[in-house]
Amino acid sequence: VALGNFKVDNELANHGPSELREVGQSFNKMSIAIDNLISNQHNLLSSISHELKTPLTRLQLSTALVRHQTGDIEPVKRIEKEIQRMDKMISELLLISRQQMHSQMEHNLFPINQLWDDVIKDALFEAEQRKITCDVNISILHPEKHMIYGNLSLLTSAIENIxxxxxxxxxxxxxxxxxxxKNEQDDNCLQIRVDDxxxxxxxxxxxxxxxxxxxxxxxxxRATGGTGLGLTIVYNVVNEHNGKVWAESSNLGGxxxxxxxxxxKQH
Ligand SMILES: Nc1ncnc2c1ncn2[C@@H]1O[C@H](COP(=O)(O)OP(=O)(O)O)[C@@H](O)[C@H]1O
Ligand SMILES: [Mg+2]
Structure with missing residues (x-):
């Protein structure tokens, strides 16, 4: 329960002395109640995000009309920029609420290098365009021999995000x-760290x-644009995979x- 698994455990209600069974029944009732509460929350979040899209689209259309009449004036540009921000926030909120319904998450077994092959290519490309030096140090001998069980596209986007x-x-x-x-539980872990x-x-x-x-x-x-949801998404995805994500000071100064x-783990 503490880890967010609210499945009813029938053993609790059907085994042991009657006092314990009673406690077990109450405990199961509690789990169901919490589970319902949380799914209601998720549904609310996703319907709100969804509903907000409609007026926003209309706002976008009317702004385009205004722009047509007034030309490219500063306040109109501002409005469009803020609409875009809001649009992005809503999309990301939808993504978060979808992620939180973890049952829908597709899991596969894949070699760990699939997590970074494309991401690094894109990063190097972007770095070059913006005259940023980007060093990459991969010290894993045969990455294709190590596997992760999880959702490749969500994990890739988490890495891309940081x-x-x-x-x-x-x-x-x-x-x-x-x-x-090794992590604190002595499990072998892949670690991806980005310094700036x-x-x-x-x-x-x-x-x-x-x-x-x-x-x-x-x-x-504000100048850099963004919604402040990127790292929340990263946090959720990594947590879903029993991983960890954290920030600290870098030796590079950032x-x-x-x-x-x-x-x-192979069994
Ligand atoms: N590498 C970084 N250096 C400094 N600040 C950072 C860095 N990464 C994230 N932050 C801070 O954390 C905030 C939240 O990040 P994020 O959730 O990705 O939102 P966004 O990038 O959309 O602002 C950022 O707005 C920024 O202030
Ligand atoms: Mg970000």
């Missing part, structure tokens, strides 16, 4: 480290940046964000 943040908030350099580590030499963050922000809509210093980040994912 790399894109680094590219967005860095000055001119990012550093990508991929290796294997941007402004970094004060330690009290390290946890907060994973909260929904949280953006450090709105005036500073921020370092690490994603840790348990490897698939």
């Amino acid at each position: 790399i894109r943040n680094a590219l967005k908030y860095t000055k001119d350099r990012i550093f990508l480290t991929i290796d294997l580590h 030499n941007g402004l970094g963050l004060p330690p009290e922000e390290f946890d907060k940046i994973f909260k929904p809509f949280y953006r450090v210093d709105e005036t500073r980040t 921020l370092a964000v690490t994603i840790q994912l348990p490897l698939w």
Whole structure:
């Protein structure tokens, strides 16, 4: 239950002395109640996000009409920009609520290099365009021999997300480290870490940046565009895979964000 598994356990209600069975029954009732509460929350979140799309689309259309009459004036451009932001937030909210219904998540077994092959290519390309030095250090001998059981596309987008943040908030350099580590439970884990030499963050922000809509210093980040949902999505995806993600200071002077994912264990 503590890990978010609210399945009813019939053993609890049917075994042992009658006092314990009674407790077991109550416990199961409680689990069902919590489970319903949470699914209602998710449904609410996804219907709200969905409903917001309609007026936003109309707003977009009318703004286009206004622009037609007034030409490319500054306030209209502002309105369009804010509409785009809102549109992005809603899309990301929808994604989050969809992710939270974990039962719908498709899982597969895949070799870990599939997680980064394309992502790194894209990152190198973007870095080059923007004159950012991007070093990559992969110290895993045969990555194709290590497997992860999970949702490849969600995990890939999580990794892409932290790399894109680094590219967005860095000055001119990012550093990508991929290796294997043991986690606290002594399981073998894949670790993907992105360092940058941007402004970094004060330690009290390290946890907060994973909260929904949280953006450090709105005036500073507003120019870079974004919704503050990227890292929330990363956090959810990584958690779903029993992994961890955290931020800390980087030796390069900016921020370092690490994603840790348990490897698939052969039995
Ligand atoms: N590499 C980084 N360096 C400095 N700040 C960062 C970095 N990555 C994330 N942040 C901070 O965390 C906030 C939340 O990140 P995120 O959820 O990806 O939202 P977004 O990128 O859309 O603003 C960002 O607005 C930024 O303030
Ligand atoms: Mg982001």
